[in-house]
Amino acid sequence: MTTVITKTIAKICLMVDMLYSIDLLLIGGNRPGGGFIGGVLAACGIALIYVAYGLDDVKKIWNPDWHTWFGYGLLFASITAWSPLFAGHNYFRSAFDFIPVVVGGIHLGEIELVSSMFFDLGVYFVVVGGLLFITTKVGTDKASEGGK
Amino acid sequence: MSFLMQHLPMFLIAIPLLMAPATIISKSYPGFQKALDIIVSIGLLALSGLLIYTVWNDGIIVYEVGEFGKYGIVLVADLLSSSMVVLSCLIGCMGLIYSYNYIESKSLNLTYHSLYNLMLAGINGIFLTGDIFNLFVFFEIMLLSSGALIVANETSKVTKISDKMEATMKYIVLNMLGSNAMLIAVTSLYASVGSLNMADIALKVRILAEAGTMPWHMYAIGLLFIIVFAGKAAVFPLHYWLPDVHPTAPSPISAMLSGVIIKIGAYGILRILFVIFSPLKGVYGPIILLLALITIGLGATAAIGQNDVKRLLAYSSVSQIGYVFLGFGMGAIALEAGEIAGGTLIVAASFVYMVNHAIAKSMLFLTSGGIIHHAETRDMRKMGGMINSNPLMAFSFLVGAMSIGGVPPMGGFIGKFSLFDAGLRSAFYLPIAIALLFAVFTLFYMFRGWMLMFWGERDPQYGEYSHHKLSILIVGPIMILAALVFVLGLFGNPVLEIAQTIAIQITDPQPYIDAVLVRVIR
Numbered sequence: 001m002t003t004v005i006t007k008t009i010a011k012i013c014l015m016v017d018m019l020y021s022i023d024l025l026l027i028g029g030n031r032p033g034g035g036f037i038g039g040v041l042a043a044c045g046i047a048l049i050y051v052a053y054g055l056d057d058v059k060k061i062w063n064p065d066w067h068t069w070f071g072y073g074l075l076f077a078s079i080t081a082w083s084p085l086f087a088g089h090n091y092f093r094s095a096f097d098f099i100p101v102v103v104g105g106i107h108l109g110e111i112e113l114v115s116s117m118f119f120d121l122g123v124y125f126v127v128v129g130g131l132l133f134i135t136t137k138v139g140t141d142k143a144s145e146g147g148k
Numbered sequence: 149m150s151f152l153m154q155h156l157p158m159f160l161i162a163i164p165l166l167m168a169p170a171t172i173i174s175k176s177y178p179g180f181q182k183a184l185d186i187i188v189s190i191g192l193l194a195l196s197g198l199l200i201y202t203v204w205n206d207g208i209i210v211y212e213v214g215e216f217g218k219y220g221i222v223l224v225a226d227l228l229s230s231s232m233v234v235l236s237c238l239i240g241c242m243g244l245i246y247s248y249n250y251i252e253s254k255s256l257n258l259t260y261h262s263l264y265n266l267m268l269a270g271i272n273g274i275f276l277t278g279d280i281f282n283l284f285v286f287f288e289i290m291l292l293s294s295g296a297l298i299v300a301n302e303t304s305k306v307t308k309i310s311d312k313m314e315a316t317m318k319y320i321v322l323n324m325l326g327s328n329a330m331l332i333a334v335t336s337l338y339a340s341v342g343s344l345n346m347a348d349i350a351l352k353v354r355i356l357a358e359a360g361t362m363p364w365h366m367y368a369i370g371l372l373f374i375i376v377f378a379g380k381a382a383v384f385p386l387h388y389w390l391p392d393v394h395p396t397a398p399s400p401i402s403a404m405l406s407g408v409i410i411k412i413g414a415y416g417i418l419r420i421l422f423v424i425f426s427p428l429k430g431v432y433g434p435i436i437l438l439l440a441l442i443t444i445g446l447g448a449t450a451a452i453g454q455n456d457v458k459r460l461l462a463y464s465s466v467s468q469i470g471y472v473f474l475g476f477g478m479g480a481i482a483l484e485a486g487e488i489a490g491g492t493l494i495v496a497a498s499f500v501y502m503v504n505h506a507i508a509k510s511m512l513f514l515t516s517g518g519i520i521h522h523a524e525t526r527d528m529r530k531m532g533g534m535i536n537s538n539p540l541m542a543f544s545f546l547v548g549a550m551s552i553g554g555v556p557p558m559g560g561f562i563g564k565f566s567l568f569d570a571g572l573r574s575a576f577y578l579p580i581a582i583a584l585l586f587a588v589f590t591l592f593y594m595f596r597g598w599m600l601m602f603w604g605e606r607d608p609q610y611g612e613y614s615h616h617k618l619s620i621l622i623v624g625p626i627m628i629l630a631a632l633v634f635v636l637g638l639f640g641n642p643v644l645e646i647a648q649t650i651a652i653q654i655t656d657p658q659p660y661i662d663a664v665l666v667r668v669i670r
Contacts, residue, residue, distance in 0.1 A: 067258070071172030078166045085151075091158045092214035 002054055010052035017045030028120050030112075035120035039127025046128070047135050055139045066136060069129030077122025080115070094119075156199050157211045157223040157276050160233055163192060164269035171261035178257050182248060185261050189241040192268070196237040200230040204646070208663040210278070222345065224278035224664055228499075228650045232275040232415055235503060239407045239510045240268045242625035243400035246514055249621045250521075251398060252301040260300050266293040267404070274412055278664055280424075281334055281344045283416075287327060294409060295320045298397040306520050307396050315396035322389045326379040333372040340366060347664035350424050350657050357427030370425040374417065374432055381413025383473055384443040387466050391450070394465065395458035395526070399517025402458065406465045407510030414472050414502055421480055422495070423657040430484030437477030441582050443470030448589035452596070456526045457516050460597050461509065464552060467590065468505045472498050474583055475567055482574045483655055490574035496651035497570040500643055501563035504551065504636055508560055511629035512548035515541055518618055518626065519601065528600040530610045535602040537613045540623060542602040544630045549594035551633045554587055559636030566644065 021041035028034025050058055084093035094116040101108045152159075167188050174181045203209060203225055211223040225233075244264060251260055270290030277283050298319060299312045338344055340363060341352040356362045375386070382390035390410070394402050417436070421429050447467025454460040475498020483491035518541045523531045535542040551560035564587060571580040606613070636643060653659065 067172065071169045071262070073169075075166075075169035075173060078162070078169060082162065082166065085155065090212055090215045091155065091162055094214065 002052060006052045010048045014045045014049055017041055017048075021045070025120060025124050026117075029114055029116060035123030036127055038120075039124040040131065042124070043128045043131035043135075046132055050135065050139065055136065066129045066133035069125050070133060071129075073122045073125025073127075073129055075122075077119050077126065080118040080122060083115075152198075153202065155211070156195065156202065157209055157225040158213065159195055160192065160199065160237070160272045161223070161269050161276060163188060163195075164265040164272065168262040168265040168269070171265065175257050178253065181257065181261060185244060185265070186248075189237070189244050189268075193234075193237045193241045196230070196234045199225055200227070200234050203227055203230045204649075208660060210664055221282050222278040222664060223276045224347075224660070225276055226660055226663075227646065227653055228415070228418065229275040231503075231646060231650065232411065233272050235411070235506050236268065236271045236275065236408045239404060239506065239629075240264075240271075242510070242514070242629055243403050245621055246403075246517070246625045247398075247400045249619045250302060250400060250517055252303050255301040259296065263293045263297050263300075267297060270294075271408055271412065275415060278346050279344050280337065280346055280349065284327070284330055284334055287330065287412075290409070290412070291320070291323050291327065294401070294405065295323075297401045298393065300398050300401065302398045304521055304524060306524060306526055311396050315393045318389050319393045322379070322386075326376050326386075329372055329379075330376040333369050333376065336365065336369050336372075340369070345664065346419065346424055347657075347661040350426060351661050351665065353425060354427055362427070366425075367428065367431060370420065370428055370432060371435075373420045373425075374436065377413040377416035377420065378436075378439065378473075379413070380416065381410045381469050381473070382443075382466050383413070383469065384439045384446060387443060387446070390466055391459055391462045394462040394513075395456060399458075399513055399520070402461075402516075403510035403513040406462070406513055407506045410465060410469055411502055411506055414469065414476070417473065417476055418495075418654055421476060422483075422654045423660060426657055429480040433477050433480030433484060435477075436473055437481065437579060440470045440473035440477050441579060443467065444474065444583055444586045445470075448586040448593065451593040452589065454593075454597075455528050457519060457528050457597060457601065458513070458526055460528070460593065461512050461516060464590070464593065465505075465509055467586065468501075468509070468552065471564075471567060471583060472502045472505070474498070474579060475501060475571075478571055478574065478576050478579060479651075479655075481576075487574055488655070490570070492648070492651040492655050493570040494567070494574060495655060496644070496647040497563070497566040499647040499650055500640075501567050503643060503647075504559035504563040504633075507629055507636065508548050508551035508558070508633050511544065511626060511633060512552070514622075514626045514629065515544045515548060518622055519545070521616070521618060521622070522613055523601075524614060525610070528597055530607070531601045532604040532606040533602070534606075534613070538618075540618070541626075542598075544626050545598055545601070547630045547633055549598050551637070553591040553594045555591070557634070557637045559633045559640065561637055562640040562644070 021038040024033035024041060025035055025038035028038070081092050085091065094114060096112060096114040098110045098112055100110050167185065171181050171185055174184065204227065209225040213221045213223060247256065247260065247264070267290055270286045270293060273286035274283055274290060277286060295316050298316045299309070334344070337349060341349055343349050343352060353366065356366070379386035394405050397405060421432060421436070425432070444467050447463050447470060451460055451463035451467060454463055475494050479491045479494040479498065482494055519531070519534070519538070520526055522534065522538050522541065525531070547558065551558035554560045554564035568580055568584065
């Protein structure tokens with residue numbers, strides 16, 4: 001699979017893919033999207049790089065521990081869900097606020113800040129970490145068996 | 149204290165969910181990780197005890213997750229769900245202690261702790277949620293984490309990794325098909341009644357039934373739910389995955405699978421049959437009764453021919469879950485016929501049966517792990533004479549076998565006796581006769597296994613037993629559960645009393661509906 005065409009297209013795809021996944025992450029909550037879908041898309045993009053360049057070659061340059069990504073993502077999401085308890089509310093209660101953006105006296109619009117955004121961010125890392133952990137583990141086992 | 153009481157049902161789901169990442173992050177410090185997990189699981193057991201105590205004294209607890217008001221997800225802790233949570237926390241805690249010396253340390257550090265906690269969160273979530281789509285979500289959490297736990301490496305190399313892969317494949321694929329069916333059922337139900345809250349659905353289905361305008365597809369939706377839960381509980385046409393999956397899993401996971409996870413199916417049937425589709429229970433009762441009788445016969449007959457100790461226990465699980473479903477079927481028929489007292493008694497008896505089976509069977513699976521450690525094989529024909537070299541395991545297997553077979557003074561006797569007694573009072577002579585016949589089979593296969601393993605002499609060609617002594621972490625949980633089997637048999641009254649109240653609560657869903665809906669619609 002490691003032809004020049006595949007490699008080039010994989011690189012271009014990764015960039016578009018990551019941008020779109022971050023967009024999906026940010027618009028989630030009001031429109032279709034969110035942490036899960038964004039995470040799946042990001043994981044697909046990175047998996048494409050693994051396929052195009054080969055698992056071993058990519059690992060030489062960049063080898064994060066996806067399992068830990070999963071752990072920190074889940075911890076982040078879980079802590080977000082716990083945090084309303086300290087404000088006297090129930091588990092998973094979300095808060096939101098609108099911040100008007102005013103530049104030089106001109107009202108440009110409003111930015112919506114939602115606390116469930118942090119939960120979505122945690123889910124994003126859970127999905128990226130979980131999917132790529134499984135992909136790399138399965139890929140490594142197959143490669144080592146074939147090598148012997 | 150009021151903070152604790154206010155959020156009590158949520159803690160039982162949220163704490164394991166928080167522990168899962170905490171154990172991943174602390175993977176470089178195995179000692180800390182182990183200590184943390186064990187303290188938390190004992191804490192969870194205490195919290196579940198507090199939950200059932202509160203529910204017993206103050207009635208149903210409703211907890212709104214996220215405070216969304218009318219459309220939000222609620223956690224409902226009635227007596228049935230809180231007692232199931234106690235069961236899952238108890239067996240989960242024992243299984244975790246047992247795992248420390250049973251599972252290979254690398255596997256234990258990396259994924260086992262986090263997956264185990266996720267599984268506990270999923271199981272507790274299934275029992276506590278009051279929202280049917282949320283039930284599906286927790287089903288998936290439980291399914292994926294338990295599927296991954298089946299392949300966890302053990303310290304003994306008796307089970308081949310390829311067998312484990314095959315078993316996980318079967319488990320995941322078949323349960324995914326089940327989840328698919330459940331998703332179809334949930335969405336159809338939502339399309340029909342426009343609600344996902346179980347109490348709300350129950351109310352609307354009852355109004356439809358009273359008005360005589362029940363659409364035909366409601367019958368099909370109920371059947372689909374019964375198929376899903378029967379598949380989880382391994383009832384007759386969908387039982388075939390269990391004897392492959394439960395034996396290949398590591399023993400603490402087998403104990404969780406046979407002790408708690410197949411009871412999820414029974415719990416689901418109770419909710420579907422008596423709460424949500426309460427007006428249709430006369431339609432589903434005979435179907436469940438028939439399938440349960442076939443399951444009892446099939447499991448017991450198949451268990452007689454098994455030579456693998458864990459396969460024997462797995463087939464026994466199939467047979468025993470049939471008895472639980474037999475109670476549900478008989479209870480539904482009796483209640484439909486207007487025998488409120490008789491039907492309630494039968495449902496209570498099958499709940500007692502379920503609790504006793506859960507504890508005895510998980511103890512037996514943990515014991516089988518000890519036996520495998522000692523004999524380094526799963527084939528009972530290659531064992532023999534172990535009563536001399538390993539009397540402790542001989543004792544605990546005997547206790548479990550007596551409980552499963554229904555011999556007094558063990559807990560299983562109380563379960564079997566009350567089930568048969570309640571069935572006879574409502575004049576179910578033929579089903580009870582068949583069940584009684586296969587109860588004799590049960591005695592036969594359990595004691596055949598015990599005699600093969602512990603009496604006689606081991607054939608010298610299979611070598612000597614290992615002199616490796618079983619550690620306290622392996623023996624301790626087995627002994628605690630064995631003591632519980634005794635206690636449930638000798639002092640069965642509290643469980644019978646709780647079961648009676650559960651049966652009254654579940655067969656008349658009005659208090660449940662009131663508790664949820666009056667709180668939800670603000």
